[in-house]
Amino acid sequence: MKNLLILILTLFFLFAFKNETLAIGGGDWVDPPAGMPSCAGQDAPGNTACIATPICDLNGYCGTTSSSYGANTWSQLTSAFCGSIENNAFLSFTAINSSISFDAYVYNCYDDEAIQVFIFSAASCNSGPVTAHVCVNEMYAQNSTYNVSASGLIPGNQYYIMIDGFGGDVCDYTFVATSGVATPVSSQGAEVSIDPSNNYTLCEGGSLTVTASGGYGGYAWSGDPGLGGTTGTTVVITPPSTPGVYNYHIESTGMQGMCPGSEDYDFTITVVPAAQPSLSSTDPNCNACDGSVSASMSGATFSWKDINGNALGNTSSISNLCAGSYVVTTSYGGGSCNIIDTISIFAPGSDDPSFNFNDFCIESSNGPTGIVSSGGSFSFNPAPSDGATINSSTGVISNPTVGTTYTVEHTTTGVCPQTSSQNVTANGFTISSNSTNANCGAADGSITVTPTGNGSTYNYSLNGGTSQTSGNFANLSAGSYSISVTDNNGCTATGSASIGNIGAPYFEAPQDASICLGQNVTLTANNPNGATITWDNGITDGVAFTPSSAGTTVYTVTATASNGCDTTATVSVTVYDNPTPSFTADVTKGCNPLTVTFTDNSGITSTDCLWDLGDGNSSTDCNSVTHVYDQSGTYTVTLTITDNNTCSGTASQTNYIEVIDAVVANFTANPMETTTKDPEVDFTNASSNATDYIWDFGDGSSNSTDLNPTHLFPSDEPGTYIVTLYASNESCMDSAQVTINIIYPDPEYELPNVFTPNGDGDNDFFKFIYYNNIKKIDLVIVNRWGNAVFTSDKPDFNWNGKVNNSGGLCSEGVYFYKMTIYDFTDNEYPVHGFVHLAGK
The missing domain is CATH 2.60.120.380 (Jelly Rolls)
Known part of the structure; x- marks a missing residue:
């Protein structure tokens, strides 16, 4: 269990x-x-x-x-x-x-x-x-x-x-x-490296190109001064010229798998101070090679070469040197800094005999170049027997023999003369030619060119055409030919040859022609020997014809002799298109006076233009034209342009410009001043050249389009109204204004001459029976002794017969009143009179 x-x-x-x-x-x-x-x-x-x-x-x-x-x-x-x-x-x-x-x-x-x-x-x-x-x-x-x-x-x-x-x-x-899981995951990218690798030594004022690799492919540069950029794979760094150590940093970031990563790299550039080596030399004796050169500088190495670039050694000194120039390169700063110097040594009293003498063509100039020491003399060695001579001062050779090479020596002056030599060859050749004639105008003639000289290869051309390596030219027509031959030494010989035309008739074709489309041209050959002249393209000699299209057509003319031989030639007829002008106007219809700017839209280069503006005026401007039409009517405008080929074209616009009579607005008003009691005004239109009307009465009411309107202005209060009439036709408009004044009428009123203040409700008060247009009053009523019994400033006063409408009733009798009436514009109207106060 x-x-x-x-x-x-x-x-x-x-x-x-x-x-x-x-x-x-x-x-x-x-x-x-x-x-x-x-x-x-x-x-x-x-x-x-x-x-x-x-x-x-x-x-x-x-x-x-x-x-x-x-x-x-x-x-x-x-x-x-x-x-x-x-x-x-x-x-x-x-x-x-x-x-x-x-x-x-x-x-x-x-x-x-x-x-x-x-x-x-x-x-x-x-x-x-x-x-x-x-x-x-x-x-x-x-x-x-x-x-x-x-x-x-x-x-x-x-x-x-x-x-x-x-x-x-x-x-x-x-x-x-x-x-096992970083938070966040750190970089696992390839390490960043640079080329040149590690740290670097640089001379004062020098620059270094640094290339980064590895990391994540993107780079950010930082550090001491001198960076030529802060991003990218390659950056040129020029650190400060002050000697010292300068630090720089590269960081590369990106994704490592699905997570961000980073790699960086640090490096230094050491700037070393500038230095100069100490140079010395010992000159050789005359015609001996027992000179020496030496250089010294602490911590430096040396490299010696002769003037032709042959290396001599890398020790600080070089001996057993002949007279001449020597180049030493001194390296220091770990081999990053190099100084190049040239030292020349001379035998006592000697000069540098060096010179150049290039091979030359006998048809061109010659002479030595690059002579280092002037004042020397030139000579042949050995002396030639062909009759050539050399100028001892300039070195120019005269009467050279083609193919002969001469040895030229240059000997300097001084107590230790020096000699140098150059071999120079005189190149060149001559040409001869044989020709066979063409038969009966056919292109079966030929020319054979034979050069004699020291060239090994030759190039041949006729009439400046394409060159060939053979001197045989076949299938040539009758005529004259120029010959040019160039050999491998760059030498050139020229000549000429002619080919006759056996049995062919002589004639001369007309010159090439240029016409404008629509023009005719006549082609007539010069035919002194009476040959039969025929043209292709259906042209008859000496008869004018009109080409049907623009372009260049080549016509062939043939002269045929009685023996059947013929000769042909060609004639070019160039037909230029006529220019096609076009133009526009900024406005084509308007009131008199009308300003119109016409613009040529043809795009044709020309300085020959003619504008017919239709009213007897014209202009020759080729760009924009501005014109003022000051008479009403319609006008046809035409522009004609002649181009650089002398061809002309015309553009016309019929009835292009329409100038309309200007409108003149005018009217009268009756009356121009009236009262609020009767504010109706009649307007009479006196405008000319107008068909439409708009009335603005200035009182906020609706506009009217009547010819002669009657207008009722506001009656509730006075005012000043500016009435404007806008009169127009299909293109023009004008306006006119008048001012209408609406005022108050004079005050109206009626006063009784007797009143009975007995309380029976009938005529109990002295007051206006009626009144209109009264703003206020100044009223005083006095008795026969001149004592005031009543005053008021209100138009709706009521005197009840008592002193100031209180107390006992005044005695029966006649009372005098004096009153000033004010209308609504504060005009004063003095009034006085008597009123009888009756007891019953």
Whole structure:
């Protein structure tokens, strides 16, 4: 029994931990555990492995096994997983170690729900084999963490984390990295390097081109002054010229797998101070090679060459030298700085006799060049016997023989004369030619050219045409030919030859002609010997014809002699298109006077233009023309342009410009001043050249289009109104204005001469019987003794016969009143009179 129990337990553990699959116990519903990291706010997992969310930082990564996720798997993934897949989602990461470990919080689950986590790798995100690295199922909600660890990872490879709800459960979870996953993942890119490598030594004022490689391919440069750029693969650095050590830094950033990475590189450039070697020399004796040169400078090496570049040695001094120039290269600063100097040594009293003398063609000038020391003399050695001579001062050779090589010597002056020599060859040749005539105008003549000289190869041409390597020219027509021959030495000889026309008639074709389209042309051959002249293209000799189209036509003329031989020639007739002018006007219709600007739109280059403006005026401007038409009517405008080929074209626009009589607005008003009592005004239109009218009465009322309107202005109050008449025809308009004044009428009123203030309601008061247009009054009523019994300033006064309308009734009798009436414009109207106060 005991052995059976051991066997059962062994089989259980073998099955449970296959592929590192762990089964972990469950727990009850819990809230988010205390001390759990806050969520990092990253993107949610992808619903399939192909859209797995890449993750670089597991610390605080939060997610949920939402019911919105479906079961996304393939057969190999289902087989490798340690449970059933219900609502899985995927993360992906790049391993930086061979193992990974992180803790997982599970919370906010209902009724003992749980999640399960599977770490695997796969060649494809949706099919094929799956390699399991760890599978943890039944991770129930609890206050403590679960640990998830996987091994056998390859740094730099991509892996998947699948999170699934156990049995489709919906739980929240938070991951906390413990090992194997950097936070964030650090760079695993190739190290940055530079060319030239490592640190560098540079001379004062020097520059260094540095090229970066490795890293992530993008580079940011920084450091001490002198950077020629801050980005890019290659940067030219010119550090300050002050000697010292200068530091520079390169940083390369990019993505390592799905996560950011960075590599950097530091290097220095050492600027060494400028230096100059000390040079010395010992001149050789006359015609001896016992001179020497030397250089010295601490920490430097030296390399010597003669003036022709031949190496002499790498020591500080060189001896046994002849007179001449020597070049020394001084290297210091670790070989990064080089100074090149030239030292010349001379025999006492000697000059450098060196010179150049190039081979020459006898038809060209000659003479030595590059003479180092002037004042010497030139001579032949040996002296020639062909009659050639040399100018001892200039070295110019006269009367040379073609193909002869002369040895020319140059000897300097002084106590130690020096001599150098050059061989120079006089190149050149002469030509002769033979020709055979053409027969009866045919192209069967020939010319043979023979050169005589020291050239090895020759190129021949006739009349400046294409050159050939043979001196034989065949199939030539009668005529004169120029000959040019060039040899391999660059020498040239020229000549001429003629080919006659046996039996062919002589005639002269006319010159080429140019005409304008529509013009005629006459082609007439000069025919002194009476040959028969015929033309192609239907042309008759000496008869004018008119080409039908523009272009160049080649006409062939044939002269035929009585023996049947003929000669042909060609004549080109070029027919130019006539220009096609076009123009526009900025305005074509308007009032008199009308200003019009005409613009030439032809695009023709010409300085010969003529505008006929239609009213007797013209212009020769070739661009824009501005003209003022001061008479009404219609005008036809014509533009004629003559181009650079003397061809002319005309554009005409009939009745293009229409000038209309100007409108003159005028009217009268009757009356121009009236009162509010009768504010009607009659208007009489006196405009000319108008057909339409608009009246603006200036009082806010509607406009009128009548010819002679009558208008009623506002009667409620006076006013000044500006009346405007707009008179127009189809293109022109004018306006006129008059001012209408509406005033108040004179005050109107009626006063009684007797009143009976007895209280019977009939004539009890002295007052206006009626009044109009009275703004206010100044009224005083006095008795016969001159005492005021009543005053008022109101037009609606009422005197009841009592002193100031109070107290006892005044005595019966006649009372005098004096009153000033004010209208609404404050005009004063004095009034006085008597009123009888009757007792009954």
